[in-house]
Every structure is written in C-alpha cells, then in structure tokens.
Amino acid sequence: MRDVSIIGIGQTPVGEHWDRSLRHLAYDALAAAMKDANIEWADALYVGNMLSGEISGQAHLGPLIADFAGLRGIEAVKVEAACASAAAALRQAYIGVASGLQDIVIALGVEKMTDDVGSQLTAGLASAADADYEVIHGITFVALNALIMQRYMYQYQLKREDFAGFAINAHANGAGNPNAMFQQPIRKEDFIRSHMVADPIGLLDASPMADGAAAVILCPTEQARDFTENAIRIKASAVATDSLSVHDRRDPLWLQAAEDSARKAYRQAGVGPQDIDFFELHDAFTVMSALSLEASGFAERGKGTWLARDGEICLEGRIPITTRGGLKARGHPVGATGLYQVVEAVQQLRGEAGPNQVANARLGMTQNIGGSGATIITHIFERLDL
C-alpha cells in the first residue's frame, strides 16, 4: 500500500451561480486544481455529488465532467453518501492511489442546488434520511436536526443562545475567506433574533444551500516532489457508518460513526485529538458541531458548546474549527462540502489561509457527515517538508 499526498487544490466561490451550470462549476474547480498541481492528465476522476439527478435531471456525472474538462476516456465515476459525498469521493481516490492501480487521481465534489426547476430540493435533502421510517411522516431534514437539538438542550440543560458561539466563529472566519458565501460577521444579538426555521433551529444555526465545486489532486507521496514543493500528506482516511434512522440509534445524542471513524483515523496517524492543530468539522447545524466535537474526543459528552463559549474554537484557541467559515458561512453545497473542507485544510497546512491562518499548523483534521450521522468520514492531513 502506497502513501498518498495532495499536490493540487481548486475551488469555486460558494454561492448562487445562476450563470454557471453544474458541469461549468465542476470544470472551474477541476481546472484550477490541475493548474495548481501542474498536470494535464489524470488516471481517474471520482465525483462526489448528492442531488444532480433530482435537481438537474442529470446522472452519470463521471464521464460528463471528465469529457467537459478535456479528460475524455479516463476512468470516472460518481460516489454518493448524502452530504458526505465529497469526502467519500476523496476516500475512493485515496484507495485508488494507495492500491497502486492509479497514479494521478482527481477527487471532485460538485453541487448545483439553485437549478431546482422541479422544487425537489427539500425532498432531495430529506432523501439523506430514512424514506420509509422517517421522511414518510413528513419530516424535513432540518426538522430532524431540530429534534436532535431539542433533545440535546433538554438533556444538558442548555438554551438556544448557548450555541451562538459556533455561528459567530464561523461568520468571523468567513469574513476572511474570499470564497465564502457569507463574509459578514454576526453578533450574538443577531443569532438570538434570527428567524426560526424549525424550533429550536434558527436561520443562524443552519448552513445555507448553495452552488459550488471543490477538487484535489492526489498522487503517491514518493512522486509528489515531481509536481510541487508543498505537497500535503494524507495521514489517515477512515469511514464509519451508523443507522440511517436517528430513532434507531443507541443514543440519538452520540455520533457513534464519528467516534468510530475518528478512532480509526487517530490510530492510522498515530496521534490523538490533542495533536490536531485545527478541525474542519461538519457544522450543517450548530448542534452538529457540538456532537462532532464530543464524539471525536475534543470535548466531554454534553460539553461541546463549552468550547464555543470559552473561545476554544477560535483561530487562536485550543482547537480552531471552521477556520474558513465552515458550512455555516462558507456555505454548504452538499455534495461538494467535504472537499471544500479538504481544500481549506490544505490551505492551512500550506500557510495560505490569509487572515484565517492558524499559526504553525502541521496537522489538520476534516470530518464530513452524511444524514445526521449515518456516514462519517474523517481525514487527517500533515504538512510534508520535502
């Protein structure tokens, strides 16, 4: 098995791209990554996407995007794991290079959510949950997360505003990221006064729907210096799953798949949570930030919000999270999000994060979550000094 590194990254700004179709967004990110890696060809393309069939009437993105990007003929396939689709694409790209079958591999995430001609978006997002046992009762995806947050607040005696720190931190960091959908800071009063979406989830608890694409280029670490001076090593890659139905889990307030995938990742990397310099977590809703921090070993059970309250998640804190805005402020183009996290982790480790730079970042972790915790994919990245 070969060691694998990232030699190129690319992304589009996140937002409402009325003038760019799905294939154009994909091309923009892919071409930028190929230019960054200084390559003109690849052995394989793995596309992460969740909703192109429902929203754009377009399946079969592998060959579509390969062809449009000038890579006609290469091995290309789509990978889907709801909101974790992009990290799932990276996972398959990683395995392809590690296996020795493929040398230069592209992992791309793309989602075009604004082309919702058939008004399928709410139903499409709900398809990440269990259609036969959850969605059939009329629940939406945000409502499902609202039930989790209700229970969390009840169990740990918290108020809505205890979650404010996650959104405030995300927006503060988004202000420094030119690719973020929202670049304006928010105050605690804004959070408290924000419109209710599904009680207790307010507008500023929830990440926005968006269009976007992000891509990375992988190759064997031993070949990385042929392409770049600032390769970033994939030190761990781990996937775990759980029941799709939240009611079917042993504990709806514990992300078992986060614990499992983080544990596997720490073991592969030979590190623990105390060694991680920053953590790009999946803050689709503020409560998910708390759950992710707890199950991944950064906070005790029920104390995830304490890290936000105490400023530990800020750039200078003990464990900086959502350093470039996270899902909340950078935006959440669902099937692309996992690779935005990775692109941002690479920027941090290269020292290219501008005003959001985490000082002396050597080890970064990303965690992409599908379906309120049914798929959780954790990666750890390390700066290589070649």
Add this chain to the structure above:
Amino acid sequence: MRDVSIIGIGQTPVGEHWDRSLRHLAYDALAAAMKDANIEWADALYVGNMLSGEISGQAHLGPLIADFAGLRGIEAVKVEAACASAAAALRQAYIGVASGLQDIVIALGVEKMTDDVGSQLTAGLASAADADYEVIHGITFVALNALIMQRYMYQYQLKREDFAGFAINAHANGAGNPNAMFQQPIRKEDFIRSHMVADPIGLLDASPMADGAAAVILCPTEQARDFTENAIRIKASAVATDSLSVHDRRDPLWLQAAEDSARKAYRQAGVGPQDIDFFELHDAFTVMSALSLEASGFAERGKGTWLARDGEICLEGRIPITTRGGLKARGHPVGATGLYQVVEAVQQLRGEAGPNQVANARLGMTQNIGGSGATIITHIFERLDL
C-alpha cells in the same frame, strides 16, 4: 497490489417485486451471497444503484443497506455510473481488496423500478444521457438508442429482422434461468411482429425495466481457500469512458469505451477475444449487442449481427453471449444489472449454470454499459483450481 477472487454470489429473481422494498431486495441478495461465502461480517460494502433518489426518494444507500443487513458501522458507500453502476461498484470493491486496505468486501447492485410513485422513471433513465444537450430536446433513452440503430441499419444496409437473433438467443437462454424475468422462448415471427417502441426498436429489441438485486463477495485470492473450494479469480478489471452525448463522439456507431476497456482488460489478463469462453454483454437494446461485439474484438465493424445470424452466440457457438438470458430476458434492473452479469459468469465458471452451462468454461468476460456507451466496464474472470 493483491490478486482478488470472488468467494460468494447472491441474487433475487428479476421481476416486479411489489411485496419487497429496495432494502429488502438488497438484503435478499446480500444475505444469499454472505451465506454462499460462509461469512458473517465484511470490511466494506459498495452499492451500485442508479435511481433510488428519483424513484424511491431514498439516497444514502450505503449505510441504509449495511444496517438492514446486520452490518451496522462498516464502511459503506454508493457508486453510480448510470446503467453501469453495479460493475462500477464491483470495480471499487476490487480496488479496495487489491489495495490491501480491505479484506472481505461486498459489491451489491440493487434497483427498485416499480415503486415509481412520481412517474419519474422515463426522466430518470434519460438522466444517463446529457440533460443539457440531448434530453432537453425531448428525447427518451430508448429514442436515443433508436437513432443509433437507425444509423446502424442505414450504414450497413440491414433490416430490423437482422437483429432478431440476439433476442431469440436471450429468450432461449432465459428459459433455463429460474431467476429470469422472461422464461419463455420467442420465435423470429414474434420478434418481427412485436410492437414498435421507438422506430426501429420494437418491444423484443428492448430489455424490460425490473426490480432486482445481485451481490458478490470478494477477498484476496490467497485467502480464498479459507472460505470456499470454488473461488473465481478476477483476472482483469477495466473502466473507460466516452462523451455522454452521442452526437459528440467521433463515430456514433463505435463504442470507443468498449474498445478501450476491453483492450485494457485483455492486456491485464494476457489474453485476447479468441480465449474468452463466454461473454455476458450489455444487450439493453439489440443494437448494443452488435456494437459491443464489434468494439470488443469479436466481430468486424458492421458485422456484429452476423454472429447472431450464424448461431455463433448460442451456448455451443464460437462466443456464447447472454447465456442466462441477458438484459433482454433475465431483465434489466438498471443499477443491479452489472452484478447479475457477474453472478451469472461465476455460475458458468463454477459449472452451476444448469441447462445454460457452457461446456468447459474457464474464462468468462462481462461488459456493463452506462448511457449508450459513456461508461463501459469490462471484467474477465477465471476458474481457479485451488
């Protein structure tokens, strides 16, 4: 890179399963394969599926099916390449085992086409083609193939009935397969008189929509004897792609991706078409059988139908195809089809194909096609005498 073998197979009958949901069908095939391999756990599950989001409002099949089959927690993800989704799942499973990262891996294909509550099936199938440049003009998937067949008949001076042999052979073999959707033989007169679907494609040129699931279990060849005496080795695994738009190809009558993936597969296996004992090809429409035979090296350009005319594709012929009914008679549950082909190839190589047995079969080939030739995945399998 490790050598990989198949140690278990499972399938459901193909047909209209009004009493079984998507997860039940998946479970049936998966449980049968696990029983056949004598295993109770696996390291990973790759699910091939095309339309669950559109038809059943259910994405995120990886964890859903893993959990339902008693495998909660394992790495599980969906892979999509239109009608080639199941072979794409096998491809990823193969890479997972070859890499050394995963030992026991399940590749599963499942499609539930009859639960079409929103009448999305015709649009869903068309999403295999180019939404922006083909489907927007109102073309359906069968109409697209009808254009290809029209052109083929014009170019090579053929009549509709010249394609009859493919359907007659498929139905003759389907009669011997208890899992086939159609088990009655047809005559040339039936073919000629069959209702027109999209001129020149008649009902008996076209494979039927269906429900079904098929699964295989992989492990490193060196461990295969711990599980079974009749392991089947994956001697080659190859993917190639082409433009999604048919009009954008250099030649609409040449499956470039079939030529490319077959060439790669032959090279990996160190064999040529003359060494293949049977070929499970993708006969979604009769014209695709001709094109596949030509591009894969079994017939000269424009002479694919001659093999059918001369009986060369029958069980005793030079290159038996669709030996258990093919897409035409066994049925075409789109995202599962590629693994039905593989399950049937394994049956042949084990000598378990009953009345459809190809005598002395040692080397079998499968070819799964997505989107009229945009994704083509070729595998070659070999009987291991352990």
